[in-house]
Amino acid sequence: GMEFDKWGLPVLNERTLQSTIPNVLFGGDAAFGPKNIIWAVAHGHEAAVSIDKMLSGEDPNDRPLPAVQMISQKMGIHEWSYDNAIDPDQRNKVPWAPAEQTLTNIGVEVELGFDPQLALREASRCLNCDAQTVFTGNKCIECDACVDICPMDCITFTDDGEEAELRQRLTAPALNLTQDLYVGGDLKTGRVMVKDEDVCLHCGLCAERCPTGAWDMQKFFLEMTHAGPQCRSPGRKAA
Numbered sequence: 001g002m003e004f005d006k007w008g009l010p011v012l013n014e015r016t017l018q019s020t021i022p023n024v025l026f027g028g029d030a031a032f033g034p035k036n037i038i039w040a041v042a043h044g045h046e047a048a049v050s051i052d053k054m055l056s057g058e059d060p061n062d063r064p065l066p067a068v069q070m071i072s073q074k075m076g077i078h079e080w081s082y083d084n085a086i087d088p089d090q091r092n093k094v095p096w097a098p099a100e101q102t103l104t105n106i107g108v109e110v111e112l113g114f115d116p117q118l119a120l121r122e123a124s125r126c127l128n129c130d131a132q133t134v135f136t137g138n139k140c141i142e143c144d145a146c147v148d149i150c151p152m153d154c155i156t157f158t159d160d161g162e163e164a165e166l167r168q169r170l171t172a173p174a175l176n177l178t179q180d181l182y183v184g185g186d187l188k189t190g191r192v193m194v195k196d197e198d199v200c201l202h203c204g205l206c207a208e209r210c211p212t213g214a215w216d217m218q219k220f221f222l223e224m225t226h227a228g229p230q231c232r233s234p235g236r237k238a239a
């Protein structure tokens with residue numbers, strides 16, 4: 001029979017969403033307990049991939065990779081992407097309907113959502129984390145223009161070294177060890193470019209100032225692979 005855990009939920013393979021009876025799959029709240037609708041939709045897609053693979057005689061544990069694309073996003077026509085100022089505002093709270101209504105009538109939606117004005121304000125707190133700085137060492141002429149313009153002093157051209165020591169001798173020491181350093185080589189002088197990802201604002205000024213295109217701002221797109229021919233072998237394999 002089917003196995004259940006101490007919470008009464010089915011024991012599942014977290015990758016394939018198969019239960020201990022492999023052709024019975026679960027998703028949504030019935031899979032791992034209460035989550036939100038986004039998880040439920042994702043479970044549905046992942047379970048569909050498992051079913052597609054089983055029907056195609058493939059191992060459902062062999063998951064298809066997502067497609068990843070980086071697309072150049074320098075200013076000019078993409079100027080609007082960099083519109084957001086750095087804003088110390090706290091996150092805006094989503095307004096709730098009065099408790100006397102929501103507690104007495106289960107049909108009343110608790111979260112009212114933002115009005116257009118508040119939604120715009122909330123969206124403008126976005127720090128463009130999807131626009132990444134991408135460095136191409138063999139295009140760099142080591143003019144230091146990006147170092148000069150960076151408002152956060154997070155770019156340093158220096159000799160290579162062990163990470164712990166390198167972190168200390170950057171223009172602004174990189175003290176947050178949970179954030180990787182971005183190190184780019186292939187420079188004509190044999191030095192390396194080191195960027196502290198922890199403090200980068202994704203403002204795009206380095207890419208705008210760079211005379212050779214060694215810095216580029218590239219927007220990150222992730223497209224999950226859904227059920228269908230593309231999830232089967234030899235399907236989409238390159239990330």
Ligand code: SF4
Pocket residue numbers: 133149150151152153154155195199200201202203204205206207
């Ligand atoms: S995007 Fe802005 S903050 Fe980040 S490295 Fe470039 S200039 Fe500095």
Ligand code: SF4
Pocket residue numbers: 139140141142143144145146147209210211212213214215
């Ligand atoms: S501005 Fe461009 S060419 Fe100049 S040092 Fe920076 S990356 Fe290299």
